[in-house]
Amino acid sequence: MGKKCIICGEEAKFCIKGSSEYYCQECAEEHFADLSVLQKVEEEAKRLKKVIDDRIESSEDEEETQEEE
Numbered sequence: 001m002g003k004k005c006i007i008c009g010e011e012a013k014f015c016i017k018g019s020s021e022y023y024c025q026e027c028a029e030e031h032f033a034d035l036s037v038l039q040k041v042e043e044e045a046k047r048l049k050k051v052i053d054d055r056i057e058s059s060e061d062e063e064e065t066q067e068e069e
Contacts, residue, residue, distance in 0.1 A: 002041075003015070003022040003041055004022065005022055005023050005024040005027050006021055006022055006023065007023065007024075007027040007031070008024060008026075008027055010024040010026075010027075011024060012024055012041050013025045013028065013040065013041055013042075014028045014035065014038035014039065014040060014041060015038065015039055015040075015041055015044060016037075016038060016039070017038075017039045017044075022041065023038065
């Protein structure tokens with residue numbers, strides 16, 4: 001399920017880092033002079049997936065350690 005632009009409701013391509021404000025390409029260009037201040041939604045999704053994967057791996061390692069004891 002993709003994120004939606006807070007202005008027009010279209011599929012979001014950008015977000016403000018650390019917030020839940022998402023923007024489509026057109027609205028981002030219209031409201032921000034410099035798109036480099038925004039984070040691409042895809043990049044944020046990849047970062048979150050890595051955090052989740054790392055936590056799962058850490059949890060599995062802890063379980064294996066407890067089973068060995």
